[in-house]
Amino acid sequence: MAVTRSDLPPDASSSAPEAPPVATPVMARARRAVRGGALDFLRFLASLLIVLYHYGAESPLRIERFHQVFSRGFLATDFFLILSGYVLGRAYGASTLSGQISPGRFWVRRAARVWPGHLMVLAAMAALVLVLNTIGTDAHKPSRFAWDQLPVQALLVHAWGVPSDGWNLPSWSLSALIVCYAIFPFLWRAADRVRHAVVLPLAGLAVIIVFELIARFGFDHALADLQFQFGVVRALPLFILGVCLARAVEMDWPSEAAARVLLYGGAAVLIAWQLFDRYALPDVLWFDLPSLLAIGCIILGAGRLPVKRPRAWIEEGAKLSFALFITHIFVGVIYWSAVHKLIDTVPIGIGWQWLMWLAGFPLAYGGAWLFHTYVDQPVQDRLAPWLRR
Structure with missing residues (x-):
């Protein structure tokens, strides 16, 4: 399966459900504030x-030809990275301040949340490539599966300056978030010292601008366009912004009326802003920063508003987002390898090709559900008693 610049994600990634092993009343209220809404x-x-965005490269015609918004998967990644800092702040902030969870134990718990699933999907992908090679059929885009890059991805260090351009490429964000998890307790303590809530989102925005300058002058790229191997540089300022937003909400800021304006206004600005050509502006910074600001407003507004009528299907869908993020490339390798082989063998009309392309999405969702239900969640259930000790 082809991979484009839209891989600058997660879910991922960062989309893993946030469930502290030990629930205090404060932590329970925090979780209720962000689940099912x-x-x-x-x-x-x-x-x-x-x-x-990832499957778009497999469509009969590249979907970005229809509209430039289909080439901006990095915005969804930005959302995930900011949201990861926000959700961790709401779920774990109180327990880290009280000392209930030490920094080391916090990191172990977070690593245990993402590493097993990542390793299982990577192992399945390696087994698939071995089988395809054994029967004499290469996986779709076989150049993506270099065996010398497999250990780097397994260790989740490929966003720490170590190049790795294949296998389960979106996992770069998990590699970057491992570093963010390690410093989260210290970030939250620093945010807790701020006494004026309005300062926090401004500080987060200032950190992003500083890292944007670092990316420009140190790596000769915009922050959103950094190579995957420098994912920590990209993820860290977005994660910090999320932590700042979470602390502001913990301080009951902004008001609920203002939060609604931020939520709906931010969504309107983000959607309208996509009408502009990112590269037609004098500098991509003029496109990226307003987009990030709008995403921050959406998260701040939605996070501040109480979830008065939580929906179970929404919560379950959110839980599946982590599984969807780390498995859809694996599902895509199987499906798109078969589809392209079929198209090369049998003449198929363009209409049927579009239908086959659309069928990839329910298959990806089904694969994520199977992985979450029968693999990832059972493993987490087995790890939970050990992590509580």
């Missing part, structure tokens, strides 16, 4: 958009 719905929607 607007943020969960937006999380699931963003995961679907990432699949759309």
Whole structure:
């Protein structure tokens, strides 16, 4: 399956459900504030958009030819990275301040949440490539499966300056988030010292601008266009912004009326802004920063508003977003290898090709559900007692 610049994600990634092993009343209230409502719905929607951007390269005609918005998967990734910092702040902020969870234990728990699923999908992908090679049929885009890059991805260090351009490429964001998890307790303590809530989102925005300058002058790229191997540089400022937004909401800022304006206004600006050509502006910074600002407003507004009528299907969809993020490339390798082989063998009309392309999306969702239900969740259930010790 072809991979484009839209891989600058997750879910991913960062889309893993946030469930502290030990629930205190404060932590329970924090979880209720973010589950089954607007943020969960937006999380699931963003995961679907990432699949759309990745599978877009397999369409009969590249979908970005229809509209330039289909080449902007990095915006869904930005959303996930900011949301990851926000959700962790709401779920774990109080317990890290109280000392209930030490920084080391927090990192172990978060690593245990993402590493097993990542390793299982990577192992399945390696087995698939071995089988295809054994029977004499290469996986679609076989150049993506270099065996010397497999250990780097397995260790989740490929966003730490170590190049790796194949296999389950979206996992770069998990590699970057491992670093973010390690420093989260210290970030939250720093945010807790701020006494004026309005300062927090401004500070987060300032950090993004600083990292944008670092990317420009240190790596000669815009922050959103950094190579995957420098994913930590890209993810860290977005994660910090999410932490700042979470702390502001913990301080009951902004008001609910203002939060509604931020939510709906941010969504309107983000949608309208996509009408512009990113590269027609004098600098892509003029496109990227307003988009990030709009995403931050959406998360701040949705997070501040209480979830008065939580929806179970929304919460379940959000839980699947992590599985969808880390499995859709694997499902795509199987499906698109078969589809392209069929198209090369049998003449198929363009209409049927579009139908086969659309069929890839329910297959990706079904694969994510199977993985979450029968693989990832059972493994997490087995790990939970050990992590509580």
